[in-house]
Amino acid sequence: xxxxxxxxxxxxxxxxxxxxxxxxxxxxxxxxxxxxxxxxxxxxxxxxxxxxxxxxxxxxxxxxxxxxxxxxxxxxxxxxxxxxxxxxxxxxxxxxxxxxxxxxxxxxxxxxxxxxxxxxxxxxxxxxxxxxxxxxxxxxxxxxxxxxxxxxxxxxxxxxxxxxxxxxxxxxxxxxxxxxxxxxxxxxxxxxxxxxxxxxxxxxxxxxxxxxxxxxxxxxxxxxxxxxxxxxxxxxxxxxxxxxxxxxxxxxxxxxxxxxxxxxxxxxxxxxxxxxxxxxxxxxxxxxxxxxxxxxxxxxxxxxxxxxxxxxxxxxxxxxxxxxxxxxxxxxxxxxxxxxxxxxxxxxxxxxxxxxxxxxxxxxxxxxxxxxxxxxxxxxxxxxxxxxxxxxxxxxxxxxxxxxxxxxxxxxxxxxxxxxxxxxxxxxxxxxxxxxxxxxxxxxxxxxxxxxxxxxxxxxxxxxxxxxxxxxxxxxxxxxxxxxxxxxxxxxxxxxxxxxxxxxxxxxxxxxxxxxxxxxxxxxxxxxxxxxxxxxxxxxxxxxxxxxxxxxxxxxxxxxxxxxxxxxxxxxxxxxxxxxxxxxxxxxxxxxxxxxxxxxxxxxxxxxxxxxxxxxxxxxxxxxxxxxxxxxxxxxxxxxxxxxxxxxxxxxxxxx
RNA sequence: GCCCCCUUAGCUCAGACGGCAGAGCACAGCCAUGGUAAGGCUGGGGUCGUCGGUUCGAUUCCGACAGGGGGCUCCA
Numbered sequence: 135x136x137x138x139x140x141x142x143x144x145x146x147x148x149x150x151x152x153x154x155x156x157x158x159x160x161x162x163x164x165x166x167x168x169x170x171x172x173x174x175x176x177x178x179x180x181x182x183x184x185x186x187x188x189x190x191x192x193x194x195x196x197x198x199x200x201x202x203x204x205x206x207x208x209x210x211x212x213x214x215x216x217x218x219x220x221x222x223x224x225x226x227x228x229x230x231x232x233x234x235x236x237x238x239x240x241x242x243x244x245x246x247x248x249x250x251x252x253x254x255x256x257x258x259x260x261x262x263x264x265x266x267x268x269x270x271x272x273x274x275x276x277x278x279x280x281x282x283x284x285x286x287x288x289x290x291x292x293x294x295x296x297x298x299x300x301x302x303x304x305x306x307x308x309x310x311x312x313x314x315x316x317x318x319x320x321x322x323x324x325x326x327x328x329x330x331x332x333x334x335x336x337x338x339x340x341x342x343x344x345x346x347x348x349x350x351x352x353x354x355x356x357x358x359x360x361x362x363x364x365x366x367x368x369x370x371x372x373x374x375x376x377x378x379x380x381x382x383x384x385x386x387x388x389x390x391x392x393x394x395x396x397x398x399x400x401x402x403x404x405x406x407x408x409x410x411x412x413x414x415x416x417x418x419x420x421x422x423x424x425x426x427x428x429x430x431x432x433x434x435x436x437x438x439x440x441x442x443x444x445x446x447x448x449x450x451x452x453x454x455x456x457x458x459x460x461x462x463x464x465x466x467x468x469x470x471x472x473x474x475x476x477x478x479x480x481x482x483x484x485x486x487x488x489x490x491x492x493x494x495x496x497x498x499x500x501x502x503x504x505x506x507x508x509x510x511x512x513x514x515x516x517x518x519x520x521x522x523x524x525x526x527x528x529x530x531x532x533x534x535x536x537x538x539x540x541x542x543x544x545x546x547x548x549x550x551x552x553x554x555x556x557x558x559x560x561x562x563x564x565x566x567x568x569x570x571x572x573x574x575x576x577x578x579x580x581x582x583x584x585x586x587x588x589x590x591x592x593x594x595x596x597x598x599x600x601x602x603x604x605x606x607x608x609x610x611x612x613x614x615x616x617x618x619x620x621x622x623x624x625x626x627x628x629x630x631x632x633x634x635x636x637x638x639x640x641x642x643x644x645x646x647x648x649x650x651x652x653x654x655x656x657x658x659x660x661x662x663x664x665x666x667x668x669x670x671x672x673x674x675x676x677x678x679x680x681x682x683x684x685x686x687x688x689x690x691x692x693x694x695x696x697x698x699x700x701x702x703x704x705x706x707x708x709x710x711x712x713x714x715x716x717x718x719x720x721x722x723x724x725x726x727x728x729x730x731x732x733x734x735x736x737x738x739x740x741x742x743x744x745x746x747x748x749x750x751x752x753x754x755x756x757x758x759x760x761x762x763x764x765x766x767x768x769x770x771x772x773x774x775x776x777x778x779x780x781x782x783x784x785x786x787x788x789x790x
Numbered sequence: 791g792c793c794c795c796c797u798u799a800g801c802u803c804a805g806a807c808g809g810c811a812g813a814g815c816a817c818a819g820c821c822a823u824g825g826u827a828a829g830g831c832u833g834g835g836g837u838c839g840u841c842g843g844u845u846c847g848a849u850u851c852c853g854a855c856a857g858g859g860g861g862c863u864c865c866a
Binding site (some may be wrong): 245246346347353354359364395459479512522523608626722725730732756765 | 791792794795799801817822823824825826827828829853856857858859860861863865866
């Protein structure tokens, strides 16, 4: 049998019966901390018999190994909870990104508090110290139901197997038509589970319970709300520590904190949740983002539109918004017998612009662009800084094109999106192609056509993509663009959708070259998604240190002492005249303190000017992110560099 | 909306078995003129989120509400 070790090397070991024997032969001291093996088809317990011709050992310090480790830690946590709260019911406990959770219903409807986490951790530590083996057993469905006689959630999972509709994902829980698998550790703890698990509890080297949360059973808000405990587990104390530090780094980048520290925006309670105000610096950054975007759109063949914030109910009746999204819309206002709603989307109004006169094929594709502020009622629990607000500004466009133009227009659009996002320094894009959901309208053939056009465009663009079955909007399939930020987090930004409904509902047409009236296709698209959310993403990606062209202050000038303030003013006015945003930090406090303040403000360039500079026409340049400043830099050569840094590079728009 | 947690000065936080509160930063004034991440002194600033209850007395204990945070559900 050829055994593949975690490092990828392989060794021939004769007469093997299980993964455990391979470990005994190749890693007798357990240095590799092998937790499971892959038999060519799936990941299984180390103790499993060999079935295939392949045996690949999986160490705890690997993605697969950590999944096993975390899943096992979830079991130990459930075991601890059942010890501490006799009679508790437990539901499901999977591994997730960076950790695991387990859902419980405590006796008497009790809830976990934060203080309970330490108690549970202590009990878990005792279980781990006992080095209890995880032992797999297989049973019939009937035996499984008897084993979990007093565990209603487990029984529901087992019973669910009999109704085909509930088959989704239950195999993960250790149930299939042939029976159930369970794992025991300790005398009393048994859990329904597919496995695999680590051989015994001592393989859990480092874990921590993170927080308490509520979660609905089966994710359904009409069903029981369970108590969820989140935790994390790692192959070593050092790896856990690194993870905790990563969380701290993410916390430092939190745009809500940076927004306050950098005096960019806040959410006054007097205005209401999810409704930000932008302070001068934040408003300036917004303006710079919007200005760059608008120029790019104009260069890219878009025309501007501008539409009001509210409209009569009639408009949203025609568009279907009142039928489909009334609950998500702000409530109506009555005026002179008419009912007005704040708009939840810009599209109906752009359609009215299209419809204002007869359109010719010569006008297509017609691309209307607007920074349109829309209002959506979001439930209070979902608001999250600028990333989820109730009043948001979309960089919104609606493109009307002939059916023949659709594929190429979408492909052109994808290239436009990628180049615009790249101009903000973002990269690592991935697309999701979302197909028809259950709750939707339209003919199958139309959905197929539109989905095919989206896929065609994706293939042409070369952006990697995954399918998201059933995730489309009710009226349209869509492509969502995700990106990775500087610390590896994924954010959904752009969306583009081929609308099948609105052109029909508003009876749109154009006269084609053969003098026949035809229905145009309509594409909805937003690239930032919302300006507010994109602002948040930029702040977190750059940890507040925005690129110079987006920085509210680009250059701070610090005269060494009062005698140098005249020269500082000369330099300042020279740079301002070139379009740089400059502040002068006058000599009212020590130089070090003034430099520190500008550093904390994340100003890209700090210029220190003293007697020497005044005589020689030079500046000292202290760059953001650099430890050692440059001295005696010729002002003209600094200007040459500055101009490049503060000038946004126009988008290269490929109009083909 | 639901579950858990939090709410003391503009910000970050300390504090008292229940006897009307404190630091650092920030802000203002004065002094200091300092060559690359915090100079010194002085001062202003809080009905301890709001309302109610218990109590001789509540910022502290209890309850409700509001706002915020972490999740769940939702996200056109």
